[in-house]
Amino acid sequence: xxxxxxxxxxxxxxxxxxxxxxxxxxxxxxxxxxxxxxxxxxxxxxxxxxxxxxxxxxxxxxxxxxxxxxxxxxxxxxxxxxxxxxxxxxxxxxxxxxxxxxxxxxxxxxxxxxxxxxxxxxxxxxxxxxxxxxxxxxxxxxxxxxxxxxxxxxxxxxxxxxxxxxxxxxxxxxxxxxxxxxxxxxxxxxxxxxxxxxxxxxxxxxxxxxxxxxxxxxxxxxxxxxxxxxxxxxxxxxxxxxxxxxxxxxxxxxxxxxxxxxxxxxxxxxxxxxxxxxxxxxxxxxxxxxxxxxxxxxxxxxxxxxxxxxxxxxxxxxxxxxxxxxxxxxxxxxxxxxxxxxxxxxxxxxxxxxxxxxxxxxxxxxxxxxxxxxxxxxxxxxxxxxxxxxxxxxxxxxxxxxxxxxxxxxxxxxxxxxxxxxxxxxxxxxxxxxxxxxxxxxxxxxxxxxxxxxxxxx
Numbered sequence: 001x002x003x004x005x006x007x008x009x010x011x012x013x014x015x016x017x018x019x020x021x022x023x024x025x026x027x028x029x030x031x032x033x034x035x036x037x038x039x040x041x042x043x044x045x046x047x048x049x050x051x052x053x054x055x056x057x058x059x060x061x062x063x064x065x066x067x068x069x070x071x072x073x074x075x076x077x078x079x080x081x082x083x084x085x086x087x088x089x090x091x092x093x094x095x096x097x098x099x100x101x102x103x104x105x106x107x108x109x110x111x112x113x114x115x116x117x118x119x120x121x122x123x124x125x126x127x128x129x130x131x132x133x134x135x136x137x138x139x140x141x142x143x144x145x146x147x148x149x150x151x152x153x154x155x156x157x158x159x160x161x162x163x164x165x166x167x168x169x170x171x172x173x174x175x176x177x178x179x180x181x182x183x184x185x186x187x188x189x190x191x192x193x194x195x196x197x198x199x200x201x202x203x204x205x206x207x208x209x210x211x212x213x214x215x216x217x218x219x220x221x222x223x224x225x226x227x228x229x230x231x232x233x234x235x236x237x238x239x240x241x242x243x244x245x246x247x248x249x250x251x252x253x254x255x256x257x258x259x260x261x262x263x264x265x266x267x268x269x270x271x272x273x274x275x276x277x278x279x280x281x282x283x284x285x286x287x288x289x290x291x292x293x294x295x296x297x298x299x300x301x302x303x304x305x306x307x308x309x310x311x312x313x314x315x316x317x318x319x320x321x322x323x324x325x326x327x328x329x330x331x332x333x334x335x336x337x338x339x340x341x342x343x344x345x346x347x348x349x350x351x352x353x354x355x356x357x358x359x360x361x362x363x364x365x366x367x368x369x370x371x372x373x374x375x376x377x378x379x380x381x382x383x384x385x386x387x388x389x390x391x392x393x394x395x396x397x398x399x400x401x402x403x404x405x406x407x408x409x410x411x412x413x414x415x416x417x418x419x420x421x422x423x424x425x426x427x428x429x430x431x432x433x434x435x436x437x438x439x440x441x442x443x444x445x446x447x448x449x450x451x452x453x454x455x456x457x458x
Contacts, residue, residue: 034073034101034143036063038187039108055117055196060110061137063185067101069148074100080139080185082113089113090122096139111137111185115193128193130358135191140184195357202351202399209347211407215340219332227330233301234323251289265289344409350402356392364390364398380405 039062067073081093094113101107116122123129250265259267265285273281301319309315339346356362370380383402384390392398 032068033145033181034065034067034069034075034183036065036109036183036185038062038185039064041187041189042110057115057117057193058112059115059135059191060112061187062108062110064106064108065101066106067104069103071103071148072100073103073143073148074098075143076141078139078141080111080137083136083138084126084128084191085134086136087126089115111139117193117195119195123193130195130360131193132360133191133193134188136186136188138184138186140182143181143183145181192358192360194362198355198357200353200355202353204351204399206351207347207349209349210339210343211346211405212344212409213340213342214337215342216335216337218335219329220334223330223334230326231330234299234326345405345407347403347405351399352402353397354392354400355397356394359394361391361393364392364400366390376407378407380407 041059041061043057043059065075075098077095077098079093079095082089083092094111096109096111099107099109117129119129250268251263253261253263254267255261256267269282269285273285305316305319354364364385366384368380368382368384370377381402381404383400385398385400
């Protein structure tokens with residue numbers, strides 16, 4: 001009876017020692033058993049390939065495993081699964097290979113799931129693309145700790161008497177309570193599965209701007225000298241300019257005895273010419289009159305070209321081109337600018353429309369890159385939205401610009417871009433940055449390639 005009571009006291013002493021400050025320290029459950037705690041989530045891969053059918057997203061959830069023992073601890077192979085809006089994803093569960101935790105060490109293990117972003121792919125029937133979803137991760141497995149419980153007393157300075165029935169009872173109790181450990185890993189989060197944007201041409205025109213000082217030409221003197229004459233020939237309706245005195249007389253009216261007032265030409269045609277030449281004489285006379293004095297007011301040179309020039313001759317098309325070109329010149333500003341020797345570069349800007357096809361907002365993509373040759377920047381390239389606001393609301397569109405800038409400033413860094421043509425050797429640097437937001441905030445990739453040896457020219 002006394003011995004049994006003593007053994008019970010020893011077991012209680014062992015348990016109390018695990019939580020009592022009289023031991024080495026206050027012990028939590030994390031101090032005596034292996035644990036796995038969630039650390040974070042990261043979009044591991046989003047490779048936009050040439051084909052939408054091959055575009056996928058890889059998401060990784062990281063857990064920290066901790067081994068409290070003074071000897072290595074094997075973690076067995078185990079399965080894990082992801083659920084999206086309460087439904088198992090295709091291909092679940094997945095498997096994690098076993099691994100070993102070093103003594104009193106920790107390690108980070110990432111569980112990865114791949115999501116097919118093809119609108120006609122595996123996730124089509126789930127109706128989750130382009131939306132905010134609920135993602136759940138779960139894994140559960142058992143770790144055998146029997147061989148570690150025997151060393152628990154030494155690991156945590158628990159005083160157990162050797163070679164005693166009390167010690168054996170205490171060990172059996174610890175084996176039963178701590179001989180195995182079921183680790184449950186779980187995490188839930190809101191999860192976005194983005195769809196690729198729609199890109200289409202903008203209705204705005206592209207722009208070409210020259211950098212530096214433009215040359216100026218004054219067209220006012222030329223336009224003032226030519227406009228009065230050319231405009232009168234092209235625009236003014238001068239039916240009387242072509243008037244002939246004889247034709248005017250023939251078109252006049254006279255009084256004829258016994259007949260009354262008649263047109264001279266009509267009277268002569270009827271009484272003299274028609275009896276000899278027939279009605280064809282009257283038709284030819286009317287055609288002749290219309291050639292010299294058209295019934296409708298038309299520009300004079302227009303009338304001459306259309307009346308007297310062979311329709312098969314190129315003169316008519318040349319005249320039409322001249323009229324059109326003169327109209328362009330006449331409406332030009334009196335002073336125009338053109339690139340000359342003091343222009344140091346040019347910038348080409350091409351607009352396009354970027355549509356967010358998701359049900360959540362994103363930021364417009366951003367890209368820039370330039371090349372440096374001996375501290376001289378001959379070319380740069382950038383893409384982005386104008387202004388500071390890069391947000392594109394769900395289902396909305398925003399106009400973006402692609403800009404290419406060329407610089408041939410010979411006063412910058414020795415001979416500028418013309419140094420490329422001289423066969424000189426120089427050190428180059430390519431640098432830039434790309435930012436893209438697929439619903440998780442801007443992801444940035446920077447480029448900085450230095451000391452690239454190039455030799456252009458001869």
